[in-house]
Amino acid sequence: MHNVISLVLRRMRLPLILLISTYAISVLGLTLIPGIDDQGNPWRMDFFHAIYFVSFLGSTIGFGEIPYPFTGAQRMWTTFTIYAAVVSWLYAIGTILTVIQDPGFRRVLAFQSFVRKVRRMREPFYILCGYGDASRLLVRELSERCIHCVVVEKDREKIEELAIEDLLDYVPGLSEDATNSDTLIAAGLNRPNCRGVIALTGDDHSNLTIAITSKLLAPDVQVICQSDSKDSAANMDSFGTDHIIDPFEIFASRFAMMFHSPSMYLVYEWMTAVYGAPLSDFKRPPTGTWILCGFGRFGKAVRKFIAIEGVKTRLIEADTEATGAPLDTVVGRGTEANTLLEADIQDAVGVIAGTDNDANNLSILITARYLNPGLFTVARQNQQKKDPIFKAADIDLIMQPGTIVAQNILGLILAPLLGDFFRLTRNQNEEWANVLVSRIAGVVAEITPETWELEISPLQAPAVFDRLIRQQKVLLKDICSNPKNRSELLPCVPLLIKRDGTGMLLPDMEECVQSGDQILFCGHQKSTYQIRYIVNDQRALYYMQTGVDRPGGAVWRWITD
Amino acid sequence: MNLEKVIFAFFSILALTLNYGFFIGELDDPTHHNVYELFAALVVSLIATIMKFGDRAHIGALLLATSLVADLQLIAAAMVWGYVVYVAESPLEPSVMSSIVSLSGGALLANLTSVILLVVESVTFRR
Numbered sequence: 220m221h222n223v224i225s226l227v228l229r230r231m232r233l234p235l236i237l238l239i240s241t242y243a244i245s246v247l248g249l250t251l252i253p254g255i256d257d258q259g260n261p262w263r264m265d266f267f268h269a270i271y272f273v274s275f276l277g278s279t280i281g282f283g284e285i286p287y288p289f290t291g292a293q294r295m296w297t298t299f300t301i302y303a304a305v306v307s308w309l310y311a312i313g314t315i316l317t318v319i320q321d322p323g324f325r326r327v328l329a330f331q332s333f334v335r336k337v338r339r340m341r342e343p344f345y346i347l348c349g350y351g352d353a354s355r356l357l358v359r360e361l362s363e364r365c366i367h368c369v370v371v372e373k374d375r376e377k378i379e380e381l382a383i384e385d386l387l388d389y390v391p392g393l394s395e396d397a398t399n400s401d402t403l404i405a406a407g408l409n410r411p412n413c414r415g416v417i418a419l420t421g422d423d424h425s426n427l428t429i430a431i432t433s434k435l436l437a438p439d440v441q442v443i444c445q446s447d448s449k450d451s452a453a454n455m456d457s458f459g460t461d462h463i464i465d466p467f468e469i470f471a472s473r474f475a476m477m478f479h480s481p482s483m484y485l486v487y488e489w490m491t492a493v494y495g496a497p498l499s500d501f502k503r504p505p506t507g508t509w510i511l512c513g514f515g516r517f518g519k520a521v522r523k524f525i526a527i528e529g530v531k532t533r534l535i536e537a538d539t540e541a542t543g544a545p546l547d548t549v550v551g552r553g554t555e556a557n558t559l560l561e562a563d564i565q566d567a568v569g570v571i572a573g574t575d576n577d578a579n580n581l582s583i584l585i586t587a588r589y590l591n592p593g594l595f596t597v598a599r600q601n602q603q604k605k606d607p608i609f610k611a612a613d614i615d616l617i618m619q620p621g622t623i624v625a626q627n628i629l630g631l632i633l634a635p636l637l638g639d640f641f642r643l644t645r646n647q648n649e650e651w652a653n654v655l656v657s658r659i660a661g662v663v664a665e666i667t668p669e670t671w672e673l674e675i676s677p678l679q680a681p682a683v684f685d686r687l688i689r690q691q692k693v694l695l696k697d698i699c700s701n702p703k704n705r706s707e708l709l710p711c712v713p714l715l716i717k718r719d720g721t722g723m724l725l726p727d728m729e730e731c732v733q734s735g736d737q738i739l740f741c742g743h744q745k746s747t748y749q750i751r752y753i754v755n756d757q758r759a760l761y762y763m764q765t766g767v768d769r770p771g772g773a774v775w776r777w778i779t780d
Numbered sequence: 781m782n783l784e785k786v787i788f789a790f791f792s793i794l795a796l797t798l799n800y801g802f803f804i805g806e807l808d809d810p811t812h813h814n815v816y817e818l819f820a821a822l823v824v825s826l827i828a829t830i831m832k833f834g835d836r837a838h839i840g841a842l843l844l845a846t847s848l849v850a851d852l853q854l855i856a857a858a859m860v861w862g863y864v865v866y867v868a869e870s871p872l873e874p875s876v877m878s879s880i881v882s883l884s885g886g887a888l889l890a891n892l893t894s895v896i897l898l899v900v901e902s903v904t905f906r907r
Contacts, residue, residue, distance in 0.1 A: 222836065229834030236830050243823040250816075266819060266858075267866040 223327055230318045234311035241307045245273045245300040252296055256287045277304035329393070330405065336391045337369060337407040344368055344413060345632070346406045348397035348429050349420035350377040352603040352621025353445065353628075355384075357417070360629050362388035371397040371406050373420075398428040400436060408437050415441035415461075417628060423451040430460045443631060445624050447516055464627050466620040471520035474597070474616070477504050478528045482652035486644065489659060490637055490741065491626045492667040502615055504595050506530055507568035512553035512583050514542040517573040517599050517618070532571075533562045554582040559590055569595035577605045581612055634672045636739040639722050640715045647724075655712075655725065662710040662742050669744045670714075673698075673754065675736045680754035687734045695738075696728035697763045698753055699746075705763055709749055711742025791828040792898055795850065796891040798824055803884050808874035813881055815861070821884070822854045825891070839901050846894040853887035 249269040256262045264272070268285065275282050276297070289297065318324055344367035347354050354370065358381070361368050370392040372378050378392040395402040397420060407413050416433040418426040426444045433442045443462045446452040452463045476484040481503050506529070511518055514536040522532050534548040535558055551558035553572070564570070570587040572580035577600060584596045597616045600609050609617055630637045644652075659668055677684045683693050701707045708728070716723045716730070717737040723730075732738070740750070753759045762768050770776050798821035805812025829847040832840065857880045864876045 225834045225836055232830055232833050235833075236827050239823060239826050239830065243819075247816075247819065250819075265866070266815060267862040270862075 223324070223331060226324060226327065227315075227318055230314060231311070234307070234314045238307045238311050241300075241303045242273055242277065245276075245296075245304065246270055248296045248300070249273065249293070252290075252292050254287060254290050254293050262287070273300060273304070276300060277308060279305060330395070333369075333391050333393045334405050337405070337410070340367060340369075340407070340410075340412065342367055342412060344407065346371065346403065346408065346413060346416045348372075348403075348416065348418045348426075350374070350381060350392070351419060351421050352619070353419050353624035354417075355603070356622060356625035357419075357628055358390055359384075359386065360625065361632070362386040362390060364633070366632065369393070369406050371395060371402055373397070398425050398432070400432045403429070403432055404436065408433060408440065413437065413440050415443060415632070418442070418444040419624065421445075423447055427451055427454055430455050431458060434458055434460070443628055462628075462631055464624050465520075466623040466627075467517045467520040468524075469623055469627065470517075470618045470620075471524040474504075474521060474618075475524035475528050478506060478525065478530060480649045480652060482649055482656045483644070483647070485656050486652055486659075487641070489667055490640070490670055491630045502595070504597075504616075505568040508533055508563070508566060510535065510553075510559065510562050510564055510567045510570040510587070512536070512570070512572050512580075513574035513599075514539075514544045514548065515573065515575060517575075518542075518571075521571060521573060533567065535559070535562050552579055552583075554579050554586060556586055556590060559583075559587055564590050564594075567591065567594065569597065571597040571599075573597075573599045575599075575601055577601050577609075581608065584612060584614060630670070634670050634739060636672050636715055636717060636737055637670065639717055640724075640739055643715070643722050643724050658712050659741060662712055668741045669747065670739065670741045671747050673738045673740065673750065675732055675734050675738070675754075682757045682760040683732065683754050684734055685757065686760065687732070693732050693760070693764070694728070695726060695730045695732055697760065698732070698750055699728065700763055702749060702753060702759055702763065705766060709742070709746040711740050711746035711750070713738055714741050715739040788831050789898060789902075791824060791831055792847075792891075792895055795821065795825040795828045796888070796895050799850070799854070799884060799888045799891050803881060803888050805881075807881050808878040810872050810877050813877065818854070818858060818861070818880075818884065821887075822851075822858055825850050825854055825887070828894075839897060843894055843897050843901075846890045846897065850887040850890035850894065853883050853890065857881075857883035857887070 246266065246269045249264050249272060250266055251263070253261045253263055272285060277300075284293075345361070347358065347368050347370045350358075350370050350372035354372075358368060358370065365388055367388060368390055370378070370381055370390060372381075372392065372394060373396050375394040378394040381390060381392040384390075393402065393406060395405075397403065397406075397418075403416070408416065416429065418429040418433075420426055420429070423446060426446065430442050430444050433440060441461045443464065444455050444460050446455055446463050446465050447467070452465060455463050473484055473487055476487065481501065485501060508531045509525070511522055511532045512535045514522075514534055518534070518536070519542075522534070525532065534544055535551055535553040536542055536544045536548050537550070537552045539548050539550055549558055549562045551561070552574070553559060553562075559570075564587055570584065572583040572587075574580055574583075580598050580600070584598055587594055588596065595616075596614045597618070598609065598612075598614045600606075600617050600619045603619065603621055662668070673679060675683055675687070683698065686693050695713060696708065699709050699711060699713065701709050713726055713728075714724070715738070716726045716732070717739075718733060718735070740746070753763060758769055770779055798817060802813055802817040802821050825847070829844070829851050832844040832847050835841070835844065860876065860883065861872075861880050864870060865872060
């Protein structure tokens with residue numbers, strides 16, 4: 220991008236020349252035209268006084284005729300000077316204002332300012348492409364945890380919304396096309412502290428382009444993409460995208476889990492939900508025939524996953540040709556009573572409103588509930604700003620693609636071990652999940668738990684590491700007990716220890732930690748501070764292990780030893 | 781025939797010639813150096829500088845730099861003159877005059893460099 224100053228200067232050439240010429244001609248005229256002094260003798264103004272006079276004339280101050288009253292000729296020249304000078308000034312100032320307000324100029328300014336801000340960032344940051352619902356939530360959560368990010372979004376209005384948002388951390392925004400590699404480089408793709416690129420533009424092709432550009436220009440940077448179809452997901456996977464998130468598949472698989480394994484569903488929900496949200500009332504969906512309105516990506520995914528659970532679905536779809544709906548689909552939107560009746564709504568146990576139109580979804584559910592009050596209602600909410608009306612509709616289960624994407628990405632960023640955890644829990648059964656749920660519920664009362672990781676390394680857990688290299692044992696319970704009362708455990712549950720590539724689920728408190736272990740915890744947020752304190756402070760760890768409070772200073776220690 | 785280039789070269793060379801016209805003559809004799817010529821040299825030099833704004837090429841930057849130097853020296857010469865005669869209100873002594881003319885001599889060299897660069901740019905210009 221061009222130098223901003225040179226752009227301004229070029230536009231200012233003519234006004235400045237005009238200004239200088241006007242002043243020069245006026246000054247020259249005043250020095251040449253003779254005046255008459257108070258004695259009646261002719262007198263000529265010198266350059267110094269001419270410049271002085273024209274200065275206060277041109278700036279419309281107008282002190283007066285110096286040093287003697289002017290002759291007629293002088294006055295005529297002065298009149299000409301007044302108009303010429305003032306008009307030149309107006310022209311020059313007008314040009315400056317036009318240049319500043321020029322949209323191209325402002326774009327250049329905004330771009331350069333953004334590049335400067337990114338260059339000044341010293342801590343790890345993420346690049347978010349696109350500022351939709353998912354991005355908005357993600358930015359808010361990341362800023363509350365003091366993880367830096369920058370946002371690139373094509374739509375100028377959305378970037379302006381970002382600027383107004385009340386965030387804890389300052390998030391620079393750029394309104395340029397993220398699929399352009401220059402834009403990604405300006406956003407800091409090649410900088411060593413860039414931790415990841417997150418593509419949430421809402422258009423699969425753009426996400427794909429961003430992923431490829433990222434992988435080619437900066438292969439070490441993590442790439443997380445949202446994908447809305449199997450094809451693009453496979454495409455993204457083929458060149459090594461680190462994580463691909465399909466909100467519809469995720470929701471559908473979790474929803475299916477609710478049928479046969481509600482505790483497992485709770486485990487997944489709690490691990491990915493935002494900390495501090497109240498634990499929602501869990502209602503188990505009944506098995507039977509379900510009515511599914513809308514056979515788009517959402518409808519297809521849901522039908523596929525709950526079919527595995529043995530749940531039959533009756534489809535209602537307005538455009539059966541384009542969506543490839545099977546032959547027994549009822550044609551219609553589902554918003555009218557007769558379409559629902561045609562699909563045997565009175566015999567159904569639940570209804571899923573899965574179209575891409577929020578108003579239709581609400582209408583479907585209200586009509587359905589009117590026809591069959593005992594139905595289990597599931598709705599797809601496309602836009603976050605419709606939150607109040609969806610909440611007021613008292614729906615049993617709401618699916619927001621933006622929220623699902625944001626929560627999953629947050630999990631990937633904050634606790635990468637969650638991926639391993641989910642992989643291992645897939646093989647567990649409902650009883651195991653029940654036990655885990657009751658353990659966690661016992662620890663966190665009524666709010667969703669926080670999940671975090673700890674690595675036994677010199678950087679993150681120096682006190683523990685120190686004891687381990689001296690061949691001394693450190694038990695898990697030493698880390699997890701309350702420093703104020705060591706016989707009591709902190710409100711947290713160690714979920715997983717990853718050691719040498721293998722994972723150990725729900726380790727026992729008597730387990731010995733080893734150096735290099737990565738531990739995944741889940742529990743109350745205040746435990747994070749306590750555990751961090753224990754693993755960093757040698758005295759605290761010693762106290763946890765032995766119950767003896769050793770003196771801190773070297774001198775005192777030598778005295779007491 | 782590029783009108784812009786004609787005007788550009790015109791003002792650059794006019795600045796040089798006016799400057800030389802003021803400079804030439806005995807160093808400390810006020811009768812050899814006309815104040816109107818200093819005024820004209822300064823104004824044309826300023827206009828020539830403004831014409832050099834906004835050029836992003838390397839040689840354009842050099843041209844602008846030399847022009848700015850010339851402006852600086854001429855403004856300094858004018859200010860010395862104005863201060864001595866009108867603020868301090870002392871007569872125009874040879875020592876003062878020689879300072880003024882020396883400063884304009886410096887500006888002359890800068891203008892000369894500017895014109896040489898202009899010629900170099902024109903000669904090396906390939907269509």
